[in-house]
Every structure is written in C-alpha cells, then in structure tokens.
Amino acid sequence: MRIRWEEISKEKLVWMYETMVKIREFETVVEQNFLRAEIPGFVHSYVGEEAIATGVVANLRKDDYITSTHRGHGHLIAKGADLKKMMAEIYGKRTGYCKGKGGSMHIADISIGVLGANGEVAGGIPIAVGAGLAIKFKGTDQVVVSFFGDGATNRGAFHEGLNFAAVYNLPVVFVVEFNEYASTAPAREMIPVKNVAVRAASYGFPGVTIDGNNVLEVYEAAKIAIERARHGGGPFLIEAKTYRLKGHFIGDPELYRDREEVQRFWKKEPIGRYEKFLLKNEILTSEEMEEIKRKVREMVMGAVEFARNSEFPKPEEALEDLFVDDRGYDY
Numbered sequence: 595m596r597i598r599w600e601e602i603s604k605e606k607l608v609w610m611y612e613t614m615v616k617i618r619e620f621e622t623v624v625e626q627n628f629l630r631a632e633i634p635g636f637v638h639s640y641v642g643e644e645a646i647a648t649g650v651v652a653n654l655r656k657d658d659y660i661t662s663t664h665r666g667h668g669h670l671i672a673k674g675a676d677l678k679k680m681m682a683e684i685y686g687k688r689t690g691y692c693k694g695k696g697g698s699m700h701i702a703d704i705s706i707g708v709l710g711a712n713g714e715v716a717g718g719i720p721i722a723v724g725a726g727l728a729i730k731f732k733g734t735d736q737v738v739v740s741f742f743g744d745g746a747t748n749r750g751a752f753h754e755g756l757n758f759a760a761v762y763n764l765p766v767v768f769v770v771e772f773n774e775y776a777s778t779a780p781a782r783e784m785i786p787v788k789n790v791a792v793r794a795a796s797y798g799f800p801g802v803t804i805d806g807n808n809v810l811e812v813y814e815a816a817k818i819a820i821e822r823a824r825h826g827g828g829p830f831l832i833e834a835k836t837y838r839l840k841g842h843f844i845g846d847p848e849l850y851r852d853r854e855e856v857q858r859f860w861k862k863e864p865i866g867r868y869e870k871f872l873l874k875n876e877i878l879t880s881e882e883m884e885e886i887k888r889k890v891r892e893m894v895m896g897a898v899e900f901a902r903n904s905e906f907p908k909p910e911e912a913l914e915d916l917f918v919d920d921r922g923y924d925y
C-alpha cells in the first residue's frame with residue numbers, strides 16, 4: 595500500500611469494519627436459515643469476500659451506481675440497502691425489494707444506485723457500461739462500479755463491455771472478485787493467464803491485481819480508479835484476489851475441492867486480519883468491536899423477524915409488475 599492509513603478518517607475505518615461484520619453476519623444467518631429450509635430458491639454466499647465490496651463502496655457516493663451478481667448480498671449491504679427488505683426478498687415475502695418475486699439474485703434499489711443483482715454471469719457488465727454512457731450524456735461526475743467473478747471474465751459480455759467503455763471513455767470501474775472458482779470450475783484450469791488484470795491492456799486502460807482480502811488495499815486501489823473515472827480518466831480494471839470460503843451455493847456438496855485448501859484460506863479471511871490492524875493501531879478496542887458485532891446481530895435478527903412475519907405474495911400477483919408502459923408506469 596502506498597496510501598497511509600492515517601489519511602483515512604476514523605469514521606471511514608470504523609464504517610469499513612461495521613460493513614464487513616454486517617455482511618458476514620447477514621450471510622451467516624441466511625446460510626443457517628436456508629439450511630433449516632426457511633428460505634426458498636438459491637443462495638450464493640459472499641463469506642470471505644467482504645473486503646472487496648466494502649473497500650470499493652467506501653469510495654462511492656450515494657448517487658454513484660453499482661451492478662452486482664448472483665453473489666450480490668455484500669455489494670448491496672455495502673451500498674446501503676435496507677436489510678429488512680433484502681431479507682424479506684430472500685424469504686420470498688411481499689415486503690421484500692421485489693415483492694418476494696425475485697429472490698436473492700434479483701435485488702435492486704435505484705434510490706441508492708444499485709442497478710441490480712444479476713443471475714446471468716457477466717450480465718451486470720453491459721448494464722454498467724450503459725449506465726456509464728448515460729452519465730456521459732448527462733454530463734454529471736457520477737461513477738459506475740461493476741462487480742463480477744473470475745468466471746465472468748471469460749464471457750463475451752466482459753470483453754465487449756471493456757472495449758465499449760474504453761472506446762467511449764466511460765466512467766466505469768470493473769472489479770473482478772477473483773475467488774478461484776466459477777461454480778465447480780477452478781480458475782487455474784479455465785483462465786490461461788495468471789492475472790486477469792492484464793486483459794485491460796487489450797483495451798488500452800489500466801488493470802491492477804491486489805489482495806482482495808485486505809480491505810485497505812482494496813480501498814486504495816478503488817480510490818485511485820474511482821477518482822480517475824470521476825474526473826474523465828475513463829475505465830479501470832481492478833482484480834481483487836480472494837477466495838470463496840463457502841460452496842458455490844448454500845448446500846453445494848463441494849466435491850471439486852479438498853477441505854485442506856478451504857481451511858488454508860480461512861486463515862487469510864479479511865475480517866480477522868482487519869481486526870488485528872484496528873487493535874494494533876488503537877482504532878478500536880476489543881470491547882468496541884464486540885459491541886459493533888452485538889448491534890449488527892440485533893439488526894440482522896430484526897431483519898429475520900421482519901421477513902418471518904411478512905406474508906407471501908398471492909399466486910395471482912405473479913402476473914403483476916411485469917410490464918412498464920411508455921410513461922414508466924408499472925401495470
């Protein structure tokens with residue numbers, strides 16, 4: 595890191611801790627309740643990757659945009675999504691973000707710049723590039739960040755999106771969450787280069803590879819990329835090396851990797867590492883960290899209560915909210 599952490603406000607350093615803890619707690623509770631058969635559908639856990647969403651979003655304004663993936667809870671939480679509405683959506687309830695009809699992979703909140711989670715691998719990339727083009731037409735200084743996995747970098751939408759963003763010099767920051775697996779496929783067998791950051795060079799803009807489990811390193815890279823994009827410098831690719839500590843989805847038998855590998859990566863997980871840094875530099879005491887965890891747990895349990903006590907939508911409501919007329923009204 596070249597940035598001195600002393601240049602980051604204490605408020606922001608604490609926000610980063612709280613945000614990572616919130617994501618971890620949310621995902622842990624969702625996993626437990628999914629395994630108790632309380633939650634329908636599919637859920638992909640972001641456990642172990644918390645530092646990426648957190649370090650990047652710490653540099654964004656509320657009116658900046660993000661696009662997300664099937665592993666989207668962490669991105670949304672960092673951008674300030676409502677935990678109750680998220681949990682209710684994941685539970686399939688009417689009080690959720692999509693009235694219970696979208697589930698974990700389809701949460702969006704335009705009011706905070708979340709242009710949507712996305713079930714299609716690399717599907718968020720063209721959306722981010724489109725938003726970047728809209729910003730350019732509007733002439734504002736907003737920025738878009740698109741989060742996606744290493745698997746997404748092998749899809750056409752990634753290459754087309756990067757090329758388009760470069761040609762039109764759009765304010766889009768592409769963030770690869772290099773977590774070593776695309777479903778059951780190991781990146782080492784599917785990607786012929788050591789670092790996908792080199793792919794940015796083909797489109798004429800910078801790409802960097804960083805330790806995605808070090809929230810301060812993520813913060814620094816994102817700060818450089820986002821400020822550059824905000825001031826007309828164009829796109830940037832950040833490759834954040836991390837590890838998917840849970841299965842591809844909750845319930846995945848994980849027959850494609852051995853336990854020893856997973857255990858090895860647990861030792862590098864981002865929250866424990868950041869706690870050591872916060873303690874050593876006297877930013878937070880253990881008691882203060884415990885208090886943050888307690889408050890976060892209360893918040894997440896409140897969201898679960900809200901979701902449990904909400905109603906399911908009625909079957910006939912499945913046909914509502916499907917179309918928007920030319921004035922933008924739902925019907």
Ligand SMILES: Cc1ncc(C[n+]2csc(CCOP(=O)(O)OP(=O)(O)O)c2C)c(N)n1
Pocket residue numbers: 663664665713714715716742743744745746747771773775776777838842
């Ligand atoms: C176009 C498309 N192909 C395949 C799938 C099935 N699928 C869902 S997630 C996934 C792996 C994605 O891997 P990666 O982009 O590395 O993200 P990660 O799950 O590691 O976060 C696949 C193949 C899909 N949803 N969309």
